[in-house]
Amino acid sequence: MCLPITNKYINIFRLTKTGRRSLSHSISHSSTDSNSSGGSDAENPEDEVSPRDMQQINSKGNMDFCIKNIKLADFGRREIELAEDEMTALMALRKAAQGEKPLAAAKIVGCTHVTAQTAVLFETLKVLGAQCRWAACNIYSTQDEVAAALAEQDFPVFAWKGESEDDFWWCIDRCVNVEGWEPNMILDDGGDMTHWIYKKYPHLFKKVKGIVEESITGIHRLHQLSKAGKLCVPAINVNDSVTKQKFDNLYCCRESILDSLKKTTDIMFGGKQVAICGYGEVGKGCSAALKAMGSVVYVTEIDPICALQACMDGFRLAKLGDVVRHVDMVITCTGNKNVVVREHMDLMKNGCVVCNMGRSNTEIDVNSLQTPELVWQHVRAQVDHIIWPDGKRIVLLAEGRVLNLSSSTVPIYVLSITATTQALALIELFNAPEGRYKQDVYLLPKKLDEYVASLHLQTFDAHLTELTDEQAKYMGLSKYGPFKPSYYR
């Protein structure tokens, strides 16, 4: 049975919620610095009234939404169209499945960022047959003009940039607390929608066929519920599908480490000595990128297998303490805590750059730098100098938080992979035969994961080979996948 969760539980959740970057300054984001085209900022003065206090109506007479300003719809529609141009994989899925309507009868409540890219996702869900209601998962990230474009198309969206905490939950509530409409699917990013339903409307879970969750935080919550025996519907963890993981960690970080470092410092990579802590996917991406730019990279690892890979890839494996005196940069990618501690930083040479590409903000012990003898100098956004009594300064980026979340944008390609994975997870859970999924947290089935990849191959003008019947038989595989066991990475 699904019990409501106590308030105390909520607070714990809020405290541990990890920020997710999800915004792209893609070629479609003309709005962000081009007001001339009639953007939202020009309207600011009259927007001082809270959206909750305004009654807006779209051109068709519909009022089931709550957004900043319905007049921004045209501009938002252009943004969405540009995003459609770039999210070819998701659009291909939309086209392929629109006849079949695999989400007919699905009633989805969504709680994600509200941006041009996610709008393409939600409009795809609609084309595939779903009814949706949608709130923002972040009080700052909503693109108001996109929300307006959706509202203009009768899409029930409740989100604006600059919500208060109270607004945030009010919007979520407006999605689920509807007369005569009960959701049967949840699309969540951070677990807030799920949490709200658990807390306020647990009876709704009777009809819910599943939850699709994107964020690490939300997945952590679901696992906790599952352990506690309180998870009462199946859930799919979208974050850990192979395709998404490889892009988020390996391929994306390979590019964003360079990007982030250049945006915050003007360090030249050639010839620099760099210590990279951790040789998982993120560490592999960072190491490869810096090596390619001419840096000399030292790797630290605790796992001998990853360590041996680092050796075979041409990196010196060292303990941080043994190289920290002479490196020009230290980058953490371990997912662990206190990887770089005060003792290390005391040994660093003048000008050493310290930053974190791992998952938590615990990898660098920033607290240990909050002592009277050290002077902090805020140099520019994301950059602090910490100055030792003898004049030595280290350059701390993003205060030890994840560097590329704050100093880099997510390529739209990666957003497309996420959105496509979410759509397929919804389709899978909604259509799965009784019994395929229990009250547990699942990964996307391998075959669908492969399908996400195949949709994204098209961008590269890449041509897959098809198994012949004879080959499929020889290998004991279906011609249409899955081609590897589920654990294969």
Next chain:
Amino acid sequence: MCLPITNKYINIFRLTKTGRRSLSHSISHSSTDSNSSGGSDAENPEDEVSPRDMQQINSKGNMDFCIKNIKLADFGRREIELAEDEMTALMALRKAAQGEKPLAAAKIVGCTHVTAQTAVLFETLKVLGAQCRWAACNIYSTQDEVAAALAEQDFPVFAWKGESEDDFWWCIDRCVNVEGWEPNMILDDGGDMTHWIYKKYPHLFKKVKGIVEESITGIHRLHQLSKAGKLCVPAINVNDSVTKQKFDNLYCCRESILDSLKKTTDIMFGGKQVAICGYGEVGKGCSAALKAMGSVVYVTEIDPICALQACMDGFRLAKLGDVVRHVDMVITCTGNKNVVVREHMDLMKNGCVVCNMGRSNTEIDVNSLQTPELVWQHVRAQVDHIIWPDGKRIVLLAEGRVLNLSSSTVPIYVLSITATTQALALIELFNAPEGRYKQDVYLLPKKLDEYVASLHLQTFDAHLTELTDEQAKYMGLSKYGPFKPSYYR
């Protein structure tokens, strides 16, 4: 109950048995082309007598062995000592465990190649407390001087270079058919020892605690037995442990593809266009190596996830038929059959090199080239020209069999990984508490796999980081591993 296997079953086994390369021309193999030092060839004339017909005796009066020539012992001992110098990881294990003697009471029958490197393994097993008896798994691969050195040390070894089929089984029988001695562990490479016991002495399985099998063929046999409900002891598949796999496939092939191509042709890699079929570990290794040498690489794949990785690594993904006309080389790495067929070869340009780095000899349809209009010209070892009526010739390497098995040597480092994994698998199976392993085929436990890696790190002067107590707790890990879930690669 363990039933004897019928003769028909044997034949199937023999037919499908895949050759394993296992020989290294390491720095210790001075014997192979330096007879001056008193090697075996000088003695050939008198060796015409079969070892089975000679009664040899070592300096201690022991006769429980059957080898080519006990007089070669000194020379063989030097070989073994050189191998010990290079197999630092295995020697470190020997040293670490010699006090504890984890194999005390173990009685191991072994059937593997008999070389300096495997001698280091068997002598290690002995130091760890085991009694061993040993036959060769291949009729050609025995180093006679090494066998002599072992025999001189009272090691019951039954093997010589150039055994007949009958000799082969006779030697195996001499290992198991011993009065007053019954094996309790099997170390196999190809499954022949296991097979023989099943066939002739099934009662021995009552005391056997487990089988450690190295070859793909042998593992395949074990899985068939398991499926058929006939596997009556636990087995550990040594071949598929993470450390071994990465080396056999990715790291080794990255080097041996270049090596093998240079040894068979004098092709220059720079600027050449190459089609690589398959982007698994072997394909990744081959692609990376040729890209690094300045080749333009096209990749073919059936699995969209691997295909997307190829794209992100900078390779054009294509169908073979679309690029086969203009490439200078085609390399198969799929594990599948008929990947390169006659239609492809008809389209290839003059001088195109065709070879296979995958697992089987089925990837290139060599049979389709056995037609009257094509002329085969044997150019040198491992190299045939197939000449079309219009004069076009393609260069077929190793007749389509696995190229690096025949044209490259296995680095001793890789042999060391195999041997160390075998030793640890024996220790694990022999000491496992009742019930840990059932009558099934297992992988080496992750923690031991990590241990193999850690022993091999020493060669690189590589320094692992140790988790602090606080970090281990934060990660929910033991400080001593395993550090990753078992499926992590």
Next chain:
Amino acid sequence: MCLPITNKYINIFRLTKTGRRSLSHSISHSSTDSNSSGGSDAENPEDEVSPRDMQQINSKGNMDFCIKNIKLADFGRREIELAEDEMTALMALRKAAQGEKPLAAAKIVGCTHVTAQTAVLFETLKVLGAQCRWAACNIYSTQDEVAAALAEQDFPVFAWKGESEDDFWWCIDRCVNVEGWEPNMILDDGGDMTHWIYKKYPHLFKKVKGIVEESITGIHRLHQLSKAGKLCVPAINVNDSVTKQKFDNLYCCRESILDSLKKTTDIMFGGKQVAICGYGEVGKGCSAALKAMGSVVYVTEIDPICALQACMDGFRLAKLGDVVRHVDMVITCTGNKNVVVREHMDLMKNGCVVCNMGRSNTEIDVNSLQTPELVWQHVRAQVDHIIWPDGKRIVLLAEGRVLNLSSSTVPIYVLSITATTQALALIELFNAPEGRYKQDVYLLPKKLDEYVASLHLQTFDAHLTELTDEQAKYMGLSKYGPFKPSYYR
């Protein structure tokens, strides 16, 4: 005899003057976005008065300068000190030569950017014995607080941010038109100081021992003067010394192409197809960087030798017209004109990014896009979309001007190489024995070029090997260089 140059000549110069990027947002540039520390912007209101109309006086009572605000001196001094920390090579030179004072009696007029980094150069010249007077070579680039710090130290500097054209020449004139002081060396960046002296005070050339010029434009002017027989003193072309060239073109571009593309678009490099026009140093840098990030790179070339290098480095050599339909990016690096023309752009696919990393703004025929049927949409700084009637849009960066000049910063390391080269060129020209240099344009002597490199090696904790006497003799070299013929690159 040195004749004054006519006004007409000036105008030609001004039209062809190419912008040089020279600003770094190095770790020392705390001023740029940190006003809290008491920066210049706070003082803006009172600064509305032109510096020319204010009489400022430093703490020592000196008034021979003209800058924005002497009160900024402390802040500027900190900037200079931070720059000193980073320009270790130049500081090493300062230290090495301060005893010898090789510029004693030198009277240098300088016209360069006025920034913390160039301040380190000028203060070095002073330490080495020179008297200097200094004006800015650019009306926008002066760091006012740095100018203040110099003025406070009695350095005659005439420069502020936001000069008018008239101010610009007035400042230059204040440097040379001094009673009782005549320059004997010119340090120029753009040729304006040289031009002004030619025009107004040609008699000064009688005492001038040489000109050191940094910019391509200035060097072009000097070559024109030389061809016209009007160059009346020796000049050293600092721009084309080997060390500087390698850094400006190969190493810097390898990093800044990625940086610039990420700062203007959020394109992901992995899997993208890119055409790079030109395979000189810049093209080599761009190609290597994008290949390392997983792009598929096509190269176009006119020179067969560079083309063959591209092939050997693993790039497909193609004509732009043959690949332009399917590439995702086109990057010009040729130094030529109309490399990308309208016909190419008509064929590009939707979303194709077009940019220039070459030297001129002529490589992309941007004018051809100024036609009625194409819509220009300014998306953000440095980014325009050009939209075809069918909706196709190409993404034009920096309007076809050199991308990394506008979208990337120059690493301080490269500025240090330039400054060190300038200092050594001044020392060389000032001390050269009669007759070593004639009225012509020279490169820095190889040996000094090597010295610049050796000073910069220290940053990398790099240890040069010294020739033994025996080796030097064997090679026919001096132990102290030069080690290569002057043409060796």
Next chain:
Amino acid sequence: MCLPITNKYINIFRLTKTGRRSLSHSISHSSTDSNSSGGSDAENPEDEVSPRDMQQINSKGNMDFCIKNIKLADFGRREIELAEDEMTALMALRKAAQGEKPLAAAKIVGCTHVTAQTAVLFETLKVLGAQCRWAACNIYSTQDEVAAALAEQDFPVFAWKGESEDDFWWCIDRCVNVEGWEPNMILDDGGDMTHWIYKKYPHLFKKVKGIVEESITGIHRLHQLSKAGKLCVPAINVNDSVTKQKFDNLYCCRESILDSLKKTTDIMFGGKQVAICGYGEVGKGCSAALKAMGSVVYVTEIDPICALQACMDGFRLAKLGDVVRHVDMVITCTGNKNVVVREHMDLMKNGCVVCNMGRSNTEIDVNSLQTPELVWQHVRAQVDHIIWPDGKRIVLLAEGRVLNLSSSTVPIYVLSITATTQALALIELFNAPEGRYKQDVYLLPKKLDEYVASLHLQTFDAHLTELTDEQAKYMGLSKYGPFKPSYYR
């Protein structure tokens, strides 16, 4: 005037003559290990008679040649045809120029290796109008069947495998000492032909229009003659043209260092630490290759500019003495002497591999290892172990001589570049207008060097871009080159 050279001079020459590798086991070298097809070895017994003592006659009745066995002609012709297939660039030149006959009236005496590839060169010269006479430049390298094929076509060739020193000079003499025929061009590889004419027939130089010399030794001799004022005709140094140099040093070594190491040892490159002495073209090639295979590379340099390049390419710059204790390999590429000395070797760790890829055999002080306390063990071809009293052994390859000359083959592609360069140099010298070349040693003109490159681009299906008229004018270039100044590399 051209004076005969004294005998003493000869001896010096002979002593310093450096071996040149020039043999390829290209796909055409079926002869080398396939005697079954009717090769020369079968005929050995009757061949015991010296060719000088036999009177052979070809099928046309011609006897003006001296070779091993005219019966081998058919087999040799096939070899030549196969080489033609692969030397597409030279064949393209043959085709392009056969109408024009630029060598009509040329009388060329050649002294080079006599192989299938050089046969393609000489037959090309004939097609272009030249009369040639040809001797071998090496007593071992002649392919007898190729010589036979040439003789059968009335080509006056004097060469066989296994000549005595006396035979060697006799053959050369037969080329020049001909009644009624005087050479007017010399094609030399090692300077022996040139030397012989200087010594015996100096009067011939009156008609000689030039010398084309390929080897470093020969060029050294020519420079010595030039310095001594004794060079009486122009000479072209073929070895140092840009295209040839890049291939011989950078591209070829990038591949052959791996090849040579694998052929001599079975070392695995991944994770190994390697010291590379010298970062010129050879060092750059070796470093890049080993880095790509996962080695950790340290570079030593004397030239700060090359040193800085090493840093920017990601290599640690060190002194050999500082890293020699822990590296697994030391590779010399300096061109200098005593780069690795006994002190270094005393410090090396057990198993360290030492080899030379530079030009001389002086880089490793092998003599210093010839001391009583060290034991030399010859392990296999090109491999010696040097054993220290404490048991430590180092692995010395090729006794310190140039490793890839003995342990690798030259790709036919590189031979083609050499041959094409030689042909163009002959055409240039023969047709140059009076006065273009003086009695000096020249490089191939840039434009022809570019032409060699362009002919070789075809292999790669590479497409050069052509300058438009407008572009050529803008750049101040001819549309047909040269595109770079002569010193540009």
